[in-house]
Amino acid sequence: MNDKTVAVIGAGKIGELMLSGLLRAGWPVDRLLATSRRPERAEELRQRYGVRVVDNLTAVAEADVLAISVKPQDAATLLADIGPKVPRDKLVISLCAGLPTSFFAKRLQDGVPIVRVMTNTPALVDEAMTAISAGPHATAAHLSLAEEMFKPLGVTLRVPESQQDAVTALSGSGPAYFYLLVEAMVDAGILLGLPRQVAHDLIVQTAIGSAVMLRDSGEHPVKLREAVTSPAGTTISAIRELENHGVRAALLAALEAARDRARELAEQNA
Ligand SMILES: NC(=O)C1=CN([C@@H]2O[C@H](COP(=O)(O)OP(=O)(O)OC[C@H]3O[C@@H](n4cnc5c(N)ncnc54)[C@H](OP(=O)(O)O)[C@@H]3O)[C@@H](O)[C@H]2O)C=CC1
Numbered sequence: 001m002n003d004k005t006v007a008v009i010g011a012g013k014i015g016e017l018m019l020s021g022l023l024r025a026g027w028p029v030d031r032l033l034a035t036s037r038r039p040e041r042a043e044e045l046r047q048r049y050g051v052r053v054v055d056n057l058t059a060v061a062e063a064d065v066l067a068i069s070v071k072p073q074d075a076a077t078l079l080a081d082i083g084p085k086v087p088r089d090k091l092v093i094s095l096c097a098g099l100p101t102s103f104f105a106k107r108l109q110d111g112v113p114i115v116r117v118m119t120n121t122p123a124l125v126d127e128a129m130t131a132i133s134a135g136p137h138a139t140a141a142h143l144s145l146a147e148e149m150f151k152p153l154g155v156t157l158r159v160p161e162s163q164q165d166a167v168t169a170l171s172g173s174g175p176a177y178f179y180l181l182v183e184a185m186v187d188a189g190i191l192l193g194l195p196r197q198v199a200h201d202l203i204v205q206t207a208i209g210s211a212v213m214l215r216d217s218g219e220h221p222v223k224l225r226e227a228v229t230s231p232a233g234t235t236i237s238a239i240r241e242l243e244n245h246g247v248r249a250a251l252l253a254a255l256e257a258a259r260d261r262a263r264e265l266a267e268q269n270a
């Protein structure tokens with residue numbers, strides 16, 4: 001493990017997932033810093049993780065890596081404070097949806113390396129999907145450092161920055177789509193007369209089993225679905241309804257909308 005100090009700037013939901021994941025992976029707590037806007041949040045982070053919570057400028061001065069995990073709408077205000085004070089020997093990692101690395105480059109001194117990352121909430125169980133892109137001045141060593149930070153939280157992949165809005169629509173927001181499906185299927189179980197807890201347990205384990213098969217069997221999802229779908233059986237009756245209700249088209253439109261929203265966030269916060 002390297003000897004870098006990482007500051008999570010704006011340790012909210014995603015920032016906390018980073019902190020806790022790095023600690024689980026053995027990152028020394030004295031090489032982690034966090035910042036927060038609210039004193040009660042700072043206290044919560046200190047209590048929970050024993051991490052030092054400092055102000056943004058102290059984090060800039062002391063850390064080698066600045067992981068920006070504020071909302072895209074808060075990034076300009078933050079950068080107005082810290083941007084001109086970030087020296088060129090630091091690495092800035094943005095976790096912000098939508099914002100291109102050019103947004104940060106404009107607000108930092110010329111030469112500060114920037115990496116853009118899109119991760120997701122399964123980081124909580126070390127099953128995140130994290131996509132990493134080089135921005136201005138980011139070298140192979142900077143990308144490796146970003147990978148070293150996110151690998152313990154799950155799987156990492158390098159993508160060109162031009163793909164990051166699509167990545168955000170698929171894997172960044174993706175957990176929410178699966179949770180919504182589970183919620184709807186549990187409700188369907190209620191409709192069919194099952195107790196809520198039974199419906200929940202059936203669907204959660206079915207989701208886990210299906211996900212592990214998708215990952216480990218090496219089979220195409222169509223093959224896996226065909227193996228469940230017996231001639232004149234139950235599954236095809238359900239699939240006819242899913243197709244009748246346009247679930248496939250809804251997913252195409254939904255992910256396109258998420259991608260468009262990422263673009264809009266960039267335009268609104270340019
Ligand atoms: N949630 C998710 O699943 C994912 C989110 N992201 C991205 O991660 C980023 C954070 O999202 P999320 O964690 O959900 O949001 P949160 O609102 O939970 O976290 C952002 C945190 O930043 C704090 N903050 C804002 N401005 C400042 C500042 N100037 N100085 C210090 N702290 C500040 C906020 O404080 P306060 O509590 O006062 O608001 C908040 O605690 C976003 O850019 C989002 O696009 C990326 C992938 C997945």
Ligand SMILES: O=C(O)[C@@H]1CCC=N1
Pocket residue numbers: 097168172173
């Ligand atoms: O909804 C959002 O904007 C953030 C980015 C990806 C997941 N959550």
